[in-house]
Amino acid sequence: MEINKDLIAASSTPIVLAILAEEDSYGYAILKRVRELSGGRMEWTDGMLYPVLHRLERLGHVEPRWEVAESGRRRKYYRITSRGRAQLAEERRQWEAVDATLRGIWQALFLPVPAGHPASAAPLSQGA
């Protein structure tokens, strides 16, 4: 299933912030986590994650720090800031509103609801 570009762009901020809210992380690990969570259906072009991270950094939502990885390479870790947490809460409220609205209309249309709980596991469910 291809998720359209606008949706990917719109959801990238809450997804990245939420992953960073779990623990500090770096680019490759963040993408791996996205793939895990979405069952491989959120296909980001790897390079595009970095401009997103840099935007969040500029807005003060995340904080970078350089560390030396076990491989000896320099690696840029990101940590969510309190401002980032506030932003995440805000994004979550908005997404839940969108989600609730859509769920309402799906039910009204009597569309066959895919297996699993639509709110929590929507990305994991099979493609429409």
Place this chain on the structure above:
Amino acid sequence: MTAASLEEQIDQWRSYLRHRQAIHAVDVVELEDHLREQIAGLVDTGLAPDEAFLVAVKRMGDFDSLSREFAREHSDRLWKQLVASPSDTGEPPATARTDALVAFGLAAAAGVAVKAPALFGIDLDEDAGFYARNLSLFVLPLLAVYFAWKRRLDPGALRWPAVAFLAAAVFANAYPFAPDGSTLALTALHLPIAFWLAVGIAYAGARWREAGGRMDFIRFTGEFFIYYVLIALGGGVLTAFMLLMLSTIGIDAQSFIASWWLPCGAVGAVVVASWLVEAKQSVIENMAPVLTRLFSPLFAAVLITFLGTMLWTGRGVNIERDLLIGFDLLLVVVLALLLYSVSARDPGSPPGAFDVVQVVLVVSALLVDVVALWAIAARITEFGFSPNRVAALGLNVILLVNLAWSAFLYLRFLRGRGSFTDIERWQTDYLPIYAVWAAMVVIVFPPLFGYI
């Protein structure tokens, strides 16, 4: 595929990425870490390293869209920053800092030099002639020192510029000029021109004998002029605010500005502007050729309109006494337009529309000048040979010869019979002529005309 060739491929990928303006070195480090993790992950799942590399690169996204995304987030990076930061000049930070320190030190020294004569009672207000004659002596030797230091020239290479500076200092001060005389004004005007070439010898160092070295000096001169004008404009604004604010608290700073601020700033800015051009030459696009592109067609249009109107109405050029100087200036501007379009042109590329514009510009300037010269020649005996008029006439002839031969070479190039390098070589070989003429005006004119 061996590990070594994987490294080579990553090196190549990195160097491609490095060339994208919107992606900085730290981002490349970050992306490279990602790429290597990805390759390692893919190799673990059983892919061969070269396959893993291809997949990882593909997943990273193509350079164009990657660079576009970075540019969208970091749009400031598409504007090259004027502030001299060591990372963009590619020099080690210490070198760039020393360079700046030396430049500002020499600028301060120039400021001190211009005020030093005041210690011996030579005041700017009372002895303006002294300052007019020696203005270039206060700063241009320091500029030559700066370049000699920067290029690590051995002192022997500076022999000739040093001799020139010394000789000029003697001539300019030993001649018994009449106060406010025209030979004094001519000396003040021509000495900097002769000196500028001495600076050029220090600038180009050993490359002065090559056309390329002299062409670099021409480029430097154009950029220097633009930077100097910009600094002067900024300085003017600053001065105006200073005067305004001090006047609100009842302090009149005009005499301070006239005797300290302005002279020291004017000479110091020469060194600072040169340093800026040096520090920025590889970072910022040269401005002079851009302005040339803009104004060459406009000047050509104005000149052709002038010629056409003159022919149509049958009016002769109205001879005024100082008309010649105006036409000299016109030729200087046209020459500058020609020079800076030549300096920025790739000699290998074939003739194009802009080259035609250049030829039209030069030829129409020549025609206008010939009309003016012809009108003046008819009445020159009536006006008499004053030093000003001889100097203007001499300059006009020098410029006319240069432009005429340039037009000839350019036409030959347009018709495919000559190479563009001929024009470059002609222009760079011509440089010493200006200096020789300026030196002649400084050395020969005052005695010839009785120091009037």
